[in-house]
Amino acid sequence: MVVAVAEESRGADHARPWIEQAKSDYWQLIDTEHRLEDLYNLVNVPQAIWIDEQGKIVRPPETAGSTDHFRGMDLKTRTMSPKAQEERLAARQAYMDAVRAWVTTGKHALPEDEARANLPKVTPEIAAAHAHFRLGLWLRANGRAAEGDLQMAEASRLHPDSWSLWRQAADLDEVGKASGPAFWKRVQDLGERPYYPPPKL
Amino acid sequence: MTKILAPLAEFDVPVRDGLWMSPVDAEKVTGWTLKPEGMCRDYLCVPLPEQALGTNEVDVAAFWKKLGGPVVSSERRDVWALGAPAQDRNAALEGLDAPDFTLPDVDGTPRTLSQLKGKKVFLATWASW
Numbered sequence: 357m358v359v360a361v362a363e364e365s366r367g368a369d370h371a372r373p374w375i376e377q378a379k380s381d382y383w384q385l386i387d388t389e390h391r392l393e394d395l396y397n398l399v400n401v402p403q404a405i406w407i408d409e410q411g412k413i414v415r416p417p418e419t420a421g422s423t424d425h426f427r428g429m430d431l432k433t434r435t436m437s438p439k440a441q442e443e444r445l446a447a448r449q450a451y452m453d454a455v456r457a458w459v460t461t462g463k464h465a466l467p468e469d470e471a472r473a474n475l476p477k478v479t480p481e482i483a484a485a486h487a488h489f490r491l492g493l494w495l496r497a498n499g500r501a502a503e504g505d506l507q508m509a510e511a512s513r514l515h516p517d518s519w520s521l522w523r524q525a526a527d528l529d530e531v532g533k534a535s536g537p538a539f540w541k542r543v544q545d546l547g548e549r550p551y552y553p554p555p556k557l
Numbered sequence: 558m559t560k561i562l563a564p565l566a567e568f569d570v571p572v573r574d575g576l577w578m579s580p581v582d583a584e585k586v587t588g589w590t591l592k593p594e595g596m597c598r599d600y601l602c603v604p605l606p607e608q609a610l611g612t613n614e615v616d617v618a619a620f621w622k623k624l625g626g627p628v629v630s631s632e633r634r635d636v637w638a639l640g641a642p643a644q645d646r647n648a649a650l651e652g653l654d655a656p657d658f659t660l661p662d663v664d665g666t667p668r669t670l671s672q673l674k675g676k677k678v679f680l681a682t683w684a685s686w
Contacts, residue, residue, distance in 0.1 A: 357678050358679045359680045362683055362685070366685075368664075374685060375663050391658060391660070394646075395649075396680075398682060402682055405681075406680075407680060408677055411671065475647075478643040478647050483643040487627040488629050491630070524684070534686035535686070
């Protein structure tokens with residue numbers, strides 16, 4: 357069973373066009389408060405967690421099929437080279453194949469100690485960042501956008517590795533801003549570090 | 558009334574000087590009950606610092622910090638958020654039981670992860686932004 361969760365503070369109607377286009381028969385949930393990211397210590401989309409029949413995590417949060425090829429994009433034409441596109445699609449296919457193999461044969465599920473070792477640790481700063489973000493959302497939703505933005509900026513300061521908190525705040529400020537010049541500057545500042553760490557399959 | 562965004566719900570409660578409130582409201586907001594031993598939940602009691610206890614009132618901000626949870630407020634201090642303590646999140650994840658949650662689907666129907674026990678679940682996030 358697929359459970360797809362939209363980390364979407366603008367709400368269901370904002371996510372609806374994508375969901376309708378997907379024509380899915382699985383759950384399509386709306387997480388306006390980014391609650392799942394708080395519970396599972398997520399930092400970006402798409403991320404996935406694999407959960408077995410007993411409700412146990414068998415693969416902790418990992419990048420779900422996306423790659424860093426977009427970083428080599430020509431920003432004027434917004435296109436990638438054919439080679440980059442090919443590699444990107446191949447990586448996505450490999451991840452989808454891994455998910456299917458797990459469903460049918462159990463392959464790729466990690467032993468407990470390995471699953472545990474691969475969990476990203478929640479720090480007090482990360483916990484505080486989620487509290488600031490939630491407060492920021494409430495303030496924004498109640499006509500106090502400037503105050504809300506301060507809380508969200510504090511959330512990103514405390515948890516700079518979370519692209520979700522930063523990009524959602526940018527999107528709430530203005531649709532499109534989450535992939536605007538400030539986003540690209542932030543991506544460039546990663547240097548050698550990945551935006552989408554590849555899953556270890 | 559002060560708005561408090563607690564981990565599982567939102568509350569409007571009368572407070573003074575931060576988050577001093579009645580033990581009844583403290584229990585409503587935190588899920589912990591004031592007893593002579595301290596703040597208690599199930600079989601666990603956390604002693605309260607002396608300065609966090611008044612005559613028929615409790616400093617919930619001090620208690621929550623003692624639990625290790627973040628306490629943040631708006632500049633006007635009329636809206637507060639109590640976050641889950643980092644060590645609670647880590648302990649829950651390290652147990653490897655997938656933390657349960659209920660979220661609405663696109664039509665508003667609440668869906669709970671644990672309803673899917675017995676099936677493999679590929680839990681994935683996405684966003685429009």
